[in-house]
Amino acid sequence: GDSVTxxxxxxxxxxxxxxxxxxTYTATGYPSLFWYVQYPGxxxxxxxxxxxxxxxxxxxxxxxxxxxxxxxxxLEKGSVQVSDSAVYFCALPGNQFYFGTGTSLTVIP
Amino acid sequence: xxGVTQTPRYLIKTRGQQVTLSCSPISxxxxxxxxxxxxxxxxxFLFEYxxxxxxxxxxxxxxxxxxxxxxxxxxxxxxxxxxxxSALYLCASSLERQGGTGELFFGxxxxxxxx
Numbered sequence: 001g002d003s004v005t006x007x008x009x010x011x012x013x014x015x016x017x018x019x020x021x022x023x024t025y026t027a028t029g030y031p032s033l034f035w036y037v038q039y040p041g042x043x044x045x046x047x048x049x050x051x052x053x054x055x056x057x058x059x060x061x062x063x064x065x066x067x068x069x070x071x072x073x074x075l076e077k078g079s080v081q082v083s084d085s086a087v088y089f090c091a092l093p094g095n096q097f098y099f100g101t102g103t104s105l106t107v108i109p
Numbered sequence: 110x111x112g113v114t115q116t117p118r119y120l121i122k123t124r125g126q127q128v129t130l131s132c133s134p135i136s137x138x139x140x141x142x143x144x145x146x147x148x149x150x151x152x153x154f155l156f157e158y159x160x161x162x163x164x165x166x167x168x169x170x171x172x173x174x175x176x177x178x179x180x181x182x183x184x185x186x187x188x189x190x191x192x193x194x195s196a197l198y199l200c201a202s203s204l205e206r207q208g209g210t211g212e213l214f215f216g217x218x219x220x221x222x223x224x
Contacts, residue, residue: 036215042218093211096142097201
């Protein structure tokens, strides 16, 4: 069945460090792919998405490229800020939305 | 445009009681889904409602139920509460049924604590 495998956390980085959070998926066909972010005390909100292979989604300095050949959708940011501290979820739509386990990111000044 | 509204935001119950949570979707959205979020299990799908009909259901016991009204507002009910039901319950709405390319819009959640 459809599923998402996401890099385990937690991740702690210094401000301005480079971030990568790995996400791979198993799905029938070529679905859209999403990254959601959850800030402390809040619900999830869409960070970025890609609707087809080779698409790059981007938002707030974050990027992810839909790689069909490696079935991956890794999240990257070149220079993280303290305000990026949150939990990040990779997600795949299907009969239900399939979410990864979440990766907690803490950025220290 | 108002977002997804969930009430109550926080509640405390004791074992054996029941609870009803409410969700008002974004205006025009006809699909409402519910998720349970716990530290150990992550996000788990409970059910999806579309046009007042349950379209899909996750692997939860029958104590968990829901419904959707003609105005797309949704409620979920948990009966005979157990300690393990303590969680953040998230509601999400979307324009179309899940399975398409549309995104989910989440509320801030209802945090349930069972004592």
